[in-house]
Amino acid sequence: MSGMHRDRVETKDRPGLHERFRLLIQLASAALVNGYAAGFAGCKIFTGTSKMVCLPVLNCYSCPGALGACPIGSLQAVEGGAKHNISFYVLGTLMLFGVLFGRLICGFLCPFGLVQDLLGRIPARKLHVPEKIDKPLRYLKYVILAVLVILLPMLAVNQFGIAPPYFCKYICPAGTLEGGIPHLLMNESLRKTAGALWNWKLGILILVILGSVFVPRFFCRYLCPLGAFYSLFNRFSLFRMDLDKSKCVDCKSCENVCPMAVKVTEHINSPECIRCGKCKAVCPVDAISSRFETDMLTRNVAVKKVD
Numbered sequence: 186m187s188g189m190h191r192d193r194v195e196t197k198d199r200p201g202l203h204e205r206f207r208l209l210i211q212l213a214s215a216a217l218v219n220g221y222a223a224g225f226a227g228c229k230i231f232t233g234t235s236k237m238v239c240l241p242v243l244n245c246y247s248c249p250g251a252l253g254a255c256p257i258g259s260l261q262a263v264e265g266g267a268k269h270n271i272s273f274y275v276l277g278t279l280m281l282f283g284v285l286f287g288r289l290i291c292g293f294l295c296p297f298g299l300v301q302d303l304l305g306r307i308p309a310r311k312l313h314v315p316e317k318i319d320k321p322l323r324y325l326k327y328v329i330l331a332v333l334v335i336l337l338p339m340l341a342v343n344q345f346g347i348a349p350p351y352f353c354k355y356i357c358p359a360g361t362l363e364g365g366i367p368h369l370l371m372n373e374s375l376r377k378t379a380g381a382l383w384n385w386k387l388g389i390l391i392l393v394i395l396g397s398v399f400v401p402r403f404f405c406r407y408l409c410p411l412g413a414f415y416s417l418f419n420r421f422s423l424f425r426m427d428l429d430k431s432k433c434v435d436c437k438s439c440e441n442v443c444p445m446a447v448k449v450t451e452h453i454n455s456p457e458c459i460r461c462g463k464c465k466a467v468c469p470v471d472a473i474s475s476r477f478e479t480d481m482l483t484r485n486v487a488v489k490k491v492d
Contacts, residue, residue, distance in 0.1 A: 200442070203466035207293060208302075215296040217252075218242065219363070224249030228371035239275045241282040242295040243411045245357070247364030257334055257411055258353050258360075265338035265348035279414055287422030288415045291405055292459035297359040301404055304397040305444065312399045319446070322407045323457065329356065330410035352410060354382075358390040401444035405459060416456035423478045424460065428453045432472035439464035439473060449473070 218240055221231040228249050236246070240253040256275050263272040282290055291298050305311075314322075333352040342348045353360050365386060369375050396403030405412050428450065439449040442463045447455045449464050453473070465473040 200463070200466040203462055207461065208299075210293050211296075211299040211302070214242070214294040215299055218244050218296060219248055219250035220252055221250045224251075225367065228368055239278045241278065241290050243297050243357075243359050243409065244295075245353075245360040245363040247360065247368070249364075249367050251363070255353075257357075258350055260334060261338045261348075261350035261352060264335065265342070265350060267346050269339045269342075269346075279411075280418075283415050283418035284422055286415075286424045287419040287454075287460060288412060288456075288458060289422075289424050289460035290415055291409075291412050292461035295411075296363075297409075298402070298405060298459070300359075300362070301397040301402050302444075304394060305401045307398050309398050311401065314400060314446075319406075325407050326409050326413040329408060330413040334410045355385070356389060356408070358386075358393040358404065358408075361386045361390040401446075402459065406445060406457070412459075419454055419456045419458060425476055425478050426453045426458060426460065426465070427474045427476065429472045429474070432470050434470055434472075436469065438467045438469060442467050 223229070224231050230247055230249060231252055233252070235252045236254055238253045239256050239259055241256065243257060244251055244253070244255050246255050246258050256279055259275045260272055263270050263275070329352065333356065337351045338348045340348075341351070365383065369379060369383075393404050393408070400406070430450075433450060435450060437450070440447070443449060443458075444461060444463065445455075445457045445459055447453070447458050447464075453464075460475070462475065465475060
């Protein structure tokens with residue numbers, strides 16, 4: 186096989202290989218954070234010491250298999266308590282992962298991101314959301330983060346000074362899928378008590394499922410407060426995406442495959458980029474690369490040595 190022909194074959198196969206590799210990582214991550222098999226067998230919530238560990242991904246605490254705590258749920262639980270504190274442990278954990286990886290967590294590790302990717306594989310015509318609609322909707326996840334996750338748990342309290350986890354209670358489709366449905370399927374008494382709130386949550390889950398079939402990463406684009414938090418770090422996280430404009434032929438292949446509809450050739454490190462690597466895999470001229478930015482760390486170490 187000639188070198189040119191071999192390069193063409195490798196370029197053609199690379200997107201598929203990349204997606205299979207990413208899928209394996211996503212499956213491993215989902216299995217790791219939901220590895221309590223006995224919970225699914227008896228529909229019991231795991232209460233071991235690892236449940237005190239804050240996970241960096243959106244994963245329902247009430248899922249029968251969950252081995253750790255959801256960061257969004259944890260933030261609300263502490264804020265909505267009688268003292269209305271901020272959990273600096275949870276906040277620090279999220280900031281650490283944000284500084285290191287940005288939204289790479291969304292693209293490779295989040296179980297609900299995996300669910301959306303699998304839904305996106307259903308053969309259906311993908312919808313192009315007009316920018317005048319898409320752009321305002323993308324701010325909705327920041328509103329949800331600010332209002333439902335931060336402000337309401339601290340301000341909208343009951344007579345005892347305690348607030349419910351508003352996002353988990355009224356919105357979170359991951360909680361409905363991972364926690365609500367398994368418990369209702371295996372517990373008849375819960376099925377009898379399910380009412381308007383459950384119907385509301387189920388309706389949101391159905392909306393997100395349908396949205397994810399026709400609009401890639403629907404929940405990540407418009408509703409996820411954790412994605413909103415990590416997006417704040419994309420521009421200066423140590424994990425970077427790079428575009429060599431001297432190589433770029435402006436074919437737009439990268440933008441055509443981007444599940445988040447990022448304008449890769451204009452702003453590759455956009456807050457919306459989930460670092461899934463599809464753009465890099467499909468680029469015909471290898472103009473896109475990814476790396477950890479170590480120069481900043483090296484410079485800081487050098488400055489300290491000089492001092």
